[in-house]
Amino acid sequence: MIAVWRGLSWRQRALITLFFAALVLAPLIADRYLVSVLTLILYFAYVGQAWNLMMGYAGQLSLGHALYVGLGAYAAALLWIYAGIGPWLGVLAAILIATAFGAFIGWLGFRFGVEGVYFALLTIAFAEFTRIAFDHLSFAGGSGGLFLPYEQRRLGEWWNLRGGQLVFYYTALLLATAAVIVVARLTRSRLGYHWLAVREDEAAARALGINAFRAKMAAVMISAGMTAVGGVFYAFYYNNLFPGQIFDISRSIEIILAPIVGGLGTIFGPVIGAFVLTPLGESLITITERFGINAPGVKAVFYGAVLMVIIFLRPSGVWPWLAGVLGVSERKP
Amino acid sequence: MPRKSIALDRRRLLAGAAAVSLIGAPAILRAQSKVLKLAVLLPRSGYLAPAGQSCHRGALIAPKVLADYGHQVELVHVDFESNPDVARTQCERVINEGVQGVIGAFDSAATLAIAQVCEPRQVPLVVNIGAAPQLTEQGYKFLVRNFPTGGMLVTNGLKLIKEEIEATKINPKTAVFLHANDTFGTAQRAAMDKLFPTAGLAFQLLESIAYDPKAQDLSVEVTKIRSLNPDLLLVVTRAADAIKLVRDMVRQRFEPMGIISPGSPGLYDEEFYQALGPLADYPIYNIPWADPKSAMSQALEAAFKPANPSYRYAVECFNVGFTFEALLIASNGFKVAGSSNGADMMAAIRQTNITDHVMIGPPITFDEKGQNVHIPSAGVQNRNRTPTVVWPASAATMAPVLPMPGWQGRT
């Protein structure tokens, strides 16, 4: 950890410190709306970072990451509702289940040589299959939904993620920060270099003696586990879960937009991406309302157009370009 | 809002509403002013758009009608795009902008997301439409629902079905229950499983079939039903599905004694009539409905017509009526409380007792959980491509007709 910090230039350190401090102090000056938007941003930064691990570093395109969010969410929610077990323990179950699924999918994919867009379709198929399965699981509420009770007397229990806005804001901040640190550590570790080698040229990596299968499996499992923690947060933040919403493919797409727009395979890419896209969406709503444009769908059209523009002009992401401008480019490992 | 000529441009109307909401007098002044600022959160895009836009049409004409009844309201309209994340942040935003009450949201997930915001901020949330029973079971103090739960719909629906069968003197022996496998359909199924055995109906329920609401067509489902050959088909559908259902029934020449819904949308959407013409007639659906004899409903209809020339009040009154009633409840609470302070308004809303309202039924009241348990259903049948109340006799404008005439030879 210290080694990572030492490896940064003073500019980078200053920027990171400022940024982090701003986020910690934000609720003091920001209103509730802004805090709720920031919470959303940090959530997407977190799950985006988890996905970034698998795609940006290990090169495996997963378009069904909502599967892990959903599994994590349901695991923790069910433990809370049926056994009163709080999220601190629930998260362990969440990670376990999601990692198991991830391992299974990874094993199926890598063992049988399913690559590229085929692997992506495999992940979609698993997510959709699970969605429909949960629609029929009556103990988890089925398509009618799973609801966490709102108990006023328990509101102070921040360790159970029961509480006001700030509990969730700081939890999200904690998660996003932890994700950045984890990724920074991992990429500079042996495993991280294995990932890089496998991503660039798997055959050559194998020739050098790297166990590509194990490296890829590690990426998938860590990514899945991390994502599940985001799911636990989601369950306690919204207090309700519906399979049709949480496992849906539109959610999977939402997750991957921030890291791709921000910059794949970079440490801060997903964070910057989230800070670009979520406010963009929110401000588009406000703008279309201010101009009295009563055409549902206008915001989405702008959003789609922005996506296309970004991918055209800055295909490697907004962050690498921005970092270059600010003189804080990440060191290429 | 200033009075304008009858030929109002909808776009200008919304622009006007948006502009007015922007001017926003400081909160202190508002508390003392007579105008209540309310937010209406609806899914006007995304997969729930049809229903959301229908409710929105009701929200747009509400201020004028409310004014005629002595309530001044200013509305902020939000489209949360069928996405609970957006619902939550937008709710925070509108409350920041001085909104004193929230109406919404049709979708249970979004409604609960909004509740997470309204509860700590002590802003009353009046649910216009949403049948998931848990909405009023989870312990929210700042939430009331003026809409039946899935259980209420089925209980009332089964009761009405029994009466309708007796009134039309048909004698069905068997029935099949077909429902969409979504939030609403599943809630109905759970209620049916629980309530049917003790409902005292003379026919036997052969099977309950769940279909995928995303399905392109229902030919397989209809074939399955056909193989069971029931006398009655009980359905819980949504808009587009009802069309597919009837179409495949016609093609496969399946003619049960009747298509009856214990309480669901789908059989009375405008596109249902457009697509099927005379084949749209005779299904019966038992749901809360606008009271044709209510003065408020008639006022609503009078306002609806000029603002929406291509939509019929007779078809939209369900969404429009409930959305209007939610706004009425909030306005009434404000008047009774005499202040827009959240806690005061909420206390007043929980004590609501409104005699003159839009939908059929006794005065609007709420129990200790915030649920209006007295909303009755009415038997509504498609006749001449128009929803017509046929039961109970006190509210009916026509007598019910069963068994339904065969598909062939209808004009």
Place this chain on the structure above:
Amino acid sequence: MWSIYLNVVVQGVLTGLIYGLMALGLSVIFGVVRVVNFAHGEFAVVAMYATFVLFKTLGLDPLLVVLPIAAAFFIVGFLLQTVLINSFVERPEHEQFILLVGVAIIVVNVLLMIFGPDTQPTNLSYAFDSYLVGPLIIDKVRIYSAVAALVIAAGLFAFFRFSRVGIAIRACADNLVGAAVVGLNVKRLYALTFGLGLACVGAAGTLMVMIADAAPSLGPAYTLLAFIIVIIGGLGSMAGALVGGVLIGVSEALAGFLIEPSMKSMFSFALLIAVLVLRPQGLMGRRL
């Protein structure tokens, strides 16, 4: 009892043929140009709306407008490839994906803005008719559209087999470098292929309104369906796309009939996983 099963299977086959035609377009595009067209279903929906509009304003039956719409989509595809997609052919898949997701979002919401969210049915005069063939009840719209789909697919097959351009396109698919060496204008052939692929989608969408109603939200479901069929049938095999479509149509119908209809999609996804893992080249996979 067997007559009911036969009915279910026949329905599945007829529906599957139209899905197969839609998948055919994707197979052509992906097999040759190697672009992952995640906006595939949205294009089909545009065709559905185009057909609906022509029917509503000019009273033209979908079977009449199939070819004109297909031709229009060919031009759109050709231009789209030349102007937009070409620069993305070499790019990594996730970038193609984002580009086409952007396109899909725009298309869906423009349709929403123009037509509103309600489904728009195309009320053909024979929409409610069916043929009685022994114990079978066959919907008129399904048999007409299925036959049309077969005819179009056959035409496309013949084109690729026998025409110069078709053979050239297949050469590109088989061996890109070799094709360039031999002097084929790869860029232009790509554009032609994309055009043909979209023409297929356009035709499929036109026929689709005979059995389904147009709505903006259908796009993603069709895209997914097309991908499933292409993978199962086999990438690059045209017959495979049709066979895959029929297989999916029949298996979904039977699964829906025997188990719970709401679970029938689970079956298709399970099949997809099985094929991806055990036989990734699909049932009939080979190059075009």
